[in-house]
Amino acid sequence: MHAYRSHTCADLNSSHVGQTVRLAGWVHRVRDHGGILFIDLRDHYGMTQVLCDPDSPVFTQMEAVRSEWCIRIDGEVKARDADLVNTRIPTGEIEVFVRDMEVLGAAAELPLMVFGDQEYPEETRLRYRYLDLRREVMQENMKLRSDVVASMRRRMWDIGFREFQTPIITASSPEGARDFLVPSRLHPGKFYALPQAPQQFKQLLMVSGFDKYFQIAPCFRDEDPRADRSPTDFYQLDMEMSFVEQQDVFDTIQPVIKGVFEEFGNGAKVDQDWPQISYKDAALWYGTDKPDLRNPIRMQVVSDHFRGSGFAIFAKLLEQDGTEVRAIPAPGGGSRKFCDRMNKFAQEQGLPGMGYIFWREVDQGVMEAAGPLAKNIGPERTEAIRQQLGLGVGDAAFFLAGKPSQFEAVAGRARVVIGSELGLTEENRFAFAWIVDFPLYEADEETGRVDFSHNPFSMPQGGIEALDGDPLEVLGYQYDLACNGYELVSGAIRNHIPEIMFKAFAVAGYDEAEVRKRFGGMVNAFQYGAPPHGGCAAGIDRIVMLLADTANIREVILFPMNQRAEDLMMNAPSDPTSDQLMELGLRVLPQD
Secondary structure, X not given: OOOOOOOOXXXXXXXXXXXXXXXXXXXXXXXXXXXXXXXXXXXXXXXXXXXEOOOOOOHHHHHHOOOOOEEEEEEEEEEOOHHXXXXXXXXXXXXXXXXXXXXXXXXXXXXXXXXXXXXOOHHHHHHOHHHHOOOHHHHHHHHHHHHHHHHHHHHHHHOOOEEOOOOOOEOOOOOOOEOEEEEOOOOOXXXXXXXXXXXXXXXXXXXXXXXXXXXXXXXXOEOOOEOOEOOOXXXXXXXXXXXXXXXXXXXXXXXXXXXXXXXXXXXXXXXXXXXXXXXHHHHHHHOXXXXXXXXXXXXXXXXXXXXXXXXXXXXXXXXXXXXXXXXXXXXXXXXXXXXXXXXXXXXXXXXXXXXXXEEEEEEOOEEEEXXXXXXXXXXXXXXXXXXXXXXXXXXXXXXXXXXXXXXXXXXXXXXXXXXXXXXXXXXXXXXXXXXXXXXXXXXXXXXXXXXXXXXXXXXXXXXXXXXXXXXXXXXXXXXXXXXXXXXXXXXXXXXXXXXXHHHHHHHOOOOHHHHHHXXXXXXXXXXXXXXXXXXXXXXXXXXXXXXOOOOOHHHHOOOOOOOOOOEOOOOEOOOOOHHHHHXXXXXXXXXX
C-alpha cells in the first residue's frame, strides 16, 4: 500500500465496503459521541467520515488529535445505516473504522477556523492565507480559477492561436499606470521595469510573422487598490492577430468569453447579443464606460425642459457653455420617501443633491406631478418630461445638472442604486456590451494639456488626416468589453505606420526623438513591413470574480496583497540590506 493513501477523501462509496484503505488529510471536525470519536477527514478532493472507539488499537492517539492536524489513517470501510446516509457528500454512504493512524503534521492553536462560516478580518485572512485557502469556498474559488484558465487555453488553441511567452524584465512603457522599476546591478543607475502588459512584445510578434498569438500573461502595475483591482499584479488572457479589423477581433474573442461564462456560470443566463455602444453614448446613458446592462435604466438629456424655467438653479446653469441637465428615470420609485433617500445619496457622494419629480394618482384616472421641481417648472414642462422618459403613475425621475464631467460618475452610481433598490436589475445574468469609439486624447481640466486618454498605440479613426483637426474630436479604434458593471476586456487596432505614430505622439507633446527613445524597438520594427494588426486582453481575475459571484477580487487570487499593497504573510515590501543597496549603487532617502 502507498505510504500515505490508497484513495482520496472523495473516492470511497458503497462498492468499497469491507476493504482496508489508507487515507490522508486534515482533521476538519472532531465529534465525541459517548466514547465514540467521529472525525471528518478532508483533503483537496472531498471529505470522508472516519470513526474510532475503544476497541481500536489507536483510540488513545485519536483522542489527542485536533482541528487541522494532518494525519494518515488505515481502516475498514463500513456501510452507514440507511437513516445515517449523508447525501450531501459523495462518500456519504460509508464511513471508515480506524485501525491505525499516524500524525503527519500537528497544528498549533489556530488563528482562524477552517471549519464553519465564521467571518474574520481580511488582515487575518491574508496573514494566514495558507489556512484561509483550506476553507471550502476558497478551495472552490481557486479550482474555478484553474479550470477557467485551462478552458481559455483550450479555446484559443482550438481556433488556431499559438501560445508564446514574452519577457518579464523589460523597459518602462506608458500603459496608463506606474511601473514597478527593477534596478540593474550590471548597469548602475539604470532600471528595468516589470511589464504593465505584453503590449509592445505582442505587436513585435505580429511584425515577426506569428499571425495569431495568445498568452496567459502576468502584468505588473503600481496602482491604487480597489475591490475589483489588485494593486500590484494580475493575469490576463492576452491576444493579438494580424491582418484584422476591429470586428474581426470581436468575432474571435467573443465566442471564447461567452463559452467560458456558459461553461462556468452555474446556469446563469449569458446574453447572446452583445451590443456595440459608443463611449459617448455609454457616458450619457449610463454614466460610465463599463455599464451594467442588467439594469434597463437609460439616462437622458432633458435640458430643453429647464431652459428659461421657473427653476432658477438649473436655468442659470444652462446659460453657461458645456452644461446640461440629465434625467435618471426610476420606474416604480414614485414615493417621497424613496426620492428623499436618493437625494441624500447624492449628498453623500459630494453633490448638493438631486432634484426629483414623481407622479401619483390624485383622483381616479387623474395623475399629478409632485416634488419641488414640479412646482417650480409647472405642469406643461413636467408632462413633457414624463412623456420623453416614458413614465407614469408610481414612477419618478431624478435630475442632475452642470458640466457632465462634474456629475456623470455620481449619476452612474445613482443609476446602479436605483436599479438595485427598485428591483429593476436582473439577477443571475451576464450582460455584455462592447464599448467602442473611445476618444484618443483628453485635456487636463486645469492645464489644458492634451495627452492620450487610453492606449497610445491605437490607430486613429480616419488615419493621419484625422490628426490635423481638434485633438479632442479624434476617435481611436479602441474598445472595451463590459459585463455587469465591470471592464473585462480592453483592446485596439494598433497604429503600425511610423508616420501616423509620430504625428499621433506629436499631438500629445512627444517629439520624434522622444518616441524613438521610449519605443525604439517597436518604431524600428515598423520600418520593415509591419502588417495591420490588433488584439485585446481579458482580465482573468475579474472574470473569475464574476463567475465566483464575489465583489472582492482578493477572493479569487491565491496570495493577494492587502489594500495597502502589502504581503502580510511574506512581509513584503521589506527593507533592503546595506550590502544589497551598495551592490546596486542605490541609497534610500529618509522620508519626512
